[in-house]
Structures are given as structure tokens and as C-alpha cells.
Amino acid sequence: MHPKLALLPSLFLSIATIAQPRLPEGYFWEKLDNGLEVVAIEKPKVPLATIEIAVRNGAYTEGPEYSGLSHLFEHMFFKANKDYPSQEKLLKRTQELGAIWNGTTGVERVNYFFTFDHDSLEAGLKFINAAIRFPVYRQEDMAKERPVVDGEFQRAESDPGFQIWYECQKKLWGDLITRKMPIGIHEVINTATPEKMMVIKDKYYYPNNSILVICGDIHHEAAFGMAKAIFGDWASSGFDPFVKYPIPEFTPLAATQYFVKESSIAQTPYEMYWWQGPDYRNDSAATVAADVFSTILGMNSSKWQQALTDKGLATAAQVGYTTSRYVGPINIFVVPNPNKLKECNDEILRQIKMWADDDYFTDEQLQDAKQIMRRNDIRNNEKPSDLPHQLTFYWTSASLDYGTDYINNCMKVTRADIKRYLSTYVIGKPYVAGMIINPEMNKATKASENFKPNL
Incomplete structure (x- = not known):
């Protein structure tokens, strides 16, 4: 995105609204006034619907002091929030919806997705809205989840394939290794605080840095209507996160x-x-x-x-x-x-x-x-x-x-x-x-x- 656009956020959103992307047949796109892109994909093969919300976040946004915290943030997504004040209540709601769910953290994307009966689409949208907009970072939840995330790292380290990958990445990316390594750093993961979680949320978790995809046995007009009603009051950041927090350019390798x-x-x-x-x-x-x-x-x-x-x-x-x-x-x-x-x-x-x-x-x-x-x-x-x-x-x-x-x-x-x-x-x-x-x-x-x- 061109840096000058950050100086004109309202104009940018107005122009972007009419910038219709090319999409395959059966795909439909809208951009809400707050910048959230919504794509509805009509695939009525089976009576199911999948909701996915993705954020431009991940390893490439992390300096050493935050390395691995986008991944921890992803795990905390499935903990407490405003509508479900404990993980037990959140998990009970996923069972009521019959949802299959997960999330991933990569170098340039964090995504969360749920699949359930298509009749539960509105309920599913409300569920994911509460999780992404209104998380509650409880100390007890973080105390439980830090060793889970660090345990993934430790299991990876027991794999010789990961070991050689990691050593190669350090030499390939140099001082910017954390920008290419979603798994993180042990010390950062194990000392993470709710305050650091909020730093990530306040930098990147905005509608104008996110995309919502609704796919399955759905009708796009109804899906767009639900998305507007549920996510329409999610406030835009008013800035481009990648202008305010630019990604440093990687230094080219000098020698083999x-x-x-x-x-x-x-x-x-x-x-x-x-x-x-x-x-x-x-x-x-x-x-x-x-x-x-x-x-x-x-x-x-x-x-x-x-x-x-x-x-x-x-x-x-x-x-x-x-x-x-x-x-x-x-x-x-x-x-x-x-x-x-x-x-x-x-x-x-x-x-x-x-x-x-x-x-x-x-x-x-x-x-x-x-x-x-x-x-x-x-x-x-x-x-x-x-x-x-x-x-x-x-x-x-x-x-x-x-x-x-x-x-x-x-x-x-x-x-x-x-x-x-x-x-x-x-x-x-x-x-x-x-x-x-x-x-x-x-x-x-x-x-x-x-x-x-x-x-």
C-alpha cells in the first residue's frame, strides 16, 4: 500500500469500496465502511458453512521482543471473551454449534476458521465476532497456554528436520530471523503478559487489516447482510498498520x-x-x-x-x-x-x-x-x-x-x-x-x- 494513502484514510476507504477484485464464479466481494473485506463463496454441495477471518499479522510483524506472540495470540483467541467469560463456556458454545474449528499462524497470516451447519451461520458469525473483537486475557488462561505454545516449539526442536531448518533460517535472514519464524523464542513466549497481547491487538486487529470469508451452502446477499449487522460497528484503526509499523527490508545475502x-x-x-x-x-x-x-x-x-x-x-x-x-x-x-x-x-x-x-x-x-x-x-x-x-x-x-x-x-x-x-x-x-x-x-x-x- 502506498504510504501517502495513510494520510487520507477516509478517502482511501471510499476509493477502495469500488475497487472490485476479480473473483471466480460463485465468489462475491464487498468492503464494509470500516474497511473489512467480506467474501461470500456459494458452494451448496453439503449443508455446511465455513467462516474464516484472517489478519495481516504473523512472524513478519515481530521484532525479537515479540517473537512468537502472534502465535500465542492465536491460541488465546479460543479462550475467554466478552460473550464467553471462560474457556469452558466458549468450548461449550462450539459444541452447541457442532463446530469444527482451528487457527494457524504463519509468516504473513494469522487465520481462524469454523465449520458448522449452515443454519447456524448467524450464530457462528456472532461467535467469531466476540472472539476477535472482545478478547479477555486472563492471567490464569495465559499461565495455561504459554507452556502449550512453548511445548509446540520443544516438540519441533526434537525433529532433526526442524533443527537444520532453523539453523539455515538464521543464516538466511540474519538479524531479521524473527520476521520469518512464527514459532518464536522460548523466553518471549514464557514471559508473555496480557499487556503484550493487547499491543498486538492494538497494532493489527482491525477490520481494515482483516478479511472475512463465508463459504458453503449460503446465499451471498444474506451473508453480506449478516456480516454488516454483526461486524459493521467494528471501528477502523484509521491508519494503515504497515505504514505506521513498517516491515524492514531483508538484507540480501552477501556470500554463500x-x-x-x-x-x-x-x-x-x-x-x-x-x-x-x-x-x-x-x-x-x-x-x-x-x-x-x-x-x-x-x-x-x-x-x-x-x-x-x-x-x-x-x-x-x-x-x-x-x-x-x-x-x-x-x-x-x-x-x-x-x-x-x-x-x-x-x-x-x-x-x-x-x-x-x-x-x-x-x-x-x-x-x-x-x-x-x-x-x-x-x-x-x-x-x-x-x-x-x-x-x-x-x-x-x-x-x-x-x-x-x-x-x-x-x-x-x-x-x-x-x-x-x-x-x-x-x-x-x-x-x-x-x-x-x-x-x-x-x-x-x-x-x-x-x-x-x-x-
Whole structure:
């Protein structure tokens, strides 16, 4: 959002009201006077309705002193509020509604969602309205929930995959690591107070920084009417949170870094390679090309899979990219053959150098990858309760238009688009490479000596 718009909040809301996004058939959009975007999705397959509310919040809004508190805030959403003054009463109400519910915290989104009988739509909207607008942060609730959230962190730390991921992230993002790590910091989580919860709420939990999605066996006119009646008096912040509290730009990697981490729980070695990739704000075209190319590499017929898994150098060799508003990461995850660690690493680097070659993939493979993505999209659209998750992800990390046009844009990706993506973000660019291995295997295979760049 352009900084100058923050100086004219009322004008911005007036203009934005008529900025109708492109949406698929059966999707309907309105923006309330307070800035809350509402999307109604008519999918009358089964007599159920799903409500999801998402907020532009998460790890990217957190400096070190608040790291992990967006996640704790998400957990506290399901505690006491004005209408349900204890968690017991809140949970009893979810049972009365027959609701299946949950929430997630990511790097750029926090979302809360409920699925229940479509006849309970108005009651469900009132329920989620009370939770998001009128939380009550009781000391006893926080005392119970802090160890729950920290316990998630501790369980993750017992996974060698998380351990190597975490070490790579620290090197990839440097001093801004907390802006990419939703799980947080132990000390911050365990000392969180109700006052800190209110800081998060007062920065980001406003209608003009949120989207409400109502999906299922519904009629959009009735859904919009209920949304206006229930959420219409939710006061706008009067400011753009990302102008008032700007996200710092990530510092580009200065040089490639390799490291080996020993861990007794790493019975099988894992390797990860990470690049700072494109983001929606600056290069949305490359975000789509990245996904198409990753799909090509995932095909059994690809040179990448044939060179690594088919020849026994690795049991898994996955390449991925995460669409982001602020620097999307590109990553390779490999489970190498412990007896061929040097050969595996050498082959990975050899393959990467060839990625942008004209003959690295065929025209048929490019078309097959696009059709895989198209079929996956069709399958993803089969479950109505999943549609709000997809939509709110695009809303937070890209835009509604981006999500609507995504598959069509994938179908338009050319070799030149992929080559530009690779030459801009991967080929010859600095990266972080890490391996986790147990001490005995490290000594026996001399992994620390052999895991290094080809100079």
C-alpha cells in the first residue's frame, strides 16, 4: 500500500469500496465502511458453512521482543471473551454449534476458521465476532497456554528436520530471523503478559487489516447482510498498520555459507539449500515461474530426479518456493545416501548450474507440469471448507486478483520466464547450505570435509 494513502484514510476507504477484485464464479466481494473485506463463496454441495477471518499479522510483524506472540495470540483467541467469560463456556458454545474449528499462524497470516451447519451461520458469525473483537486475557488462561505454545516449539526442536531448518533460517535472514519464524523464542513466549497481547491487538486487529470469508451452502446477499449487522460497528484503526509499523527490508545475502550441524537424533542425514527468492511486491511474475519450475523438478522424468534419486544418490530431492509479500524463500531439501555424500553434493551443484540450460527440460515436460498444477487446483477446489484458506493466503501474501489468475498465469509461463527467474534469483547467487548428521556418521563419512561448494 502506498504510504501517502495513510494520510487520507477516509478517502482511501471510499476509493477502495469500488475497487472490485476479480473473483471466480460463485465468489462475491464487498468492503464494509470500516474497511473489512467480506467474501461470500456459494458452494451448496453439503449443508455446511465455513467462516474464516484472517489478519495481516504473523512472524513478519515481530521484532525479537515479540517473537512468537502472534502465535500465542492465536491460541488465546479460543479462550475467554466478552460473550464467553471462560474457556469452558466458549468450548461449550462450539459444541452447541457442532463446530469444527482451528487457527494457524504463519509468516504473513494469522487465520481462524469454523465449520458448522449452515443454519447456524448467524450464530457462528456472532461467535467469531466476540472472539476477535472482545478478547479477555486472563492471567490464569495465559499461565495455561504459554507452556502449550512453548511445548509446540520443544516438540519441533526434537525433529532433526526442524533443527537444520532453523539453523539455515538464521543464516538466511540474519538479524531479521524473527520476521520469518512464527514459532518464536522460548523466553518471549514464557514471559508473555496480557499487556503484550493487547499491543498486538492494538497494532493489527482491525477490520481494515482483516478479511472475512463465508463459504458453503449460503446465499451471498444474506451473508453480506449478516456480516454488516454483526461486524459493521467494528471501528477502523484509521491508519494503515504497515505504514505506521513498517516491515524492514531483508538484507540480501552477501556470500554463500556452508555448515554441518551434528545432532545425535539425526539418524539419517538431511541437507538444505536456501536462496532469497522473488516476492509479490517486486516480481510477481517470477513467483509464478518459480512454482512451475519447481513442479517440473518434482516430476519423475526430470533430469533432477533422474540424476539424484534414480541413481541412488538421494532418497528424496525436493525443490520448492513459498509465495510471499516480503522475499519468498527458495529451498532444496535432500535426504542423501550416507555412503555417497560427496557425490550427492557434487551432483546437486552440477544440476543447479544446468537449470537454466535450454535443454534442461523438454517442451512436453513444461506442458505436463502445467497440467499437474491445473489438476491439483481442481482437486483443491473440491472441498468447500478449504477454499477460505486458499483465498486468505493469497489476500495476505499477494492479492485476491493474484489468486484468481494464478492457474491461468501458470499456463502462460514460458521458458524465458523460467530462465529469467533462475538467472535473477538462483544461478550464481549466494545461498545457505546446511547438513545435519549424527557425530558417528559425520566422522565415518567425513561429511564436514566433503560438504562444501565447488570452487
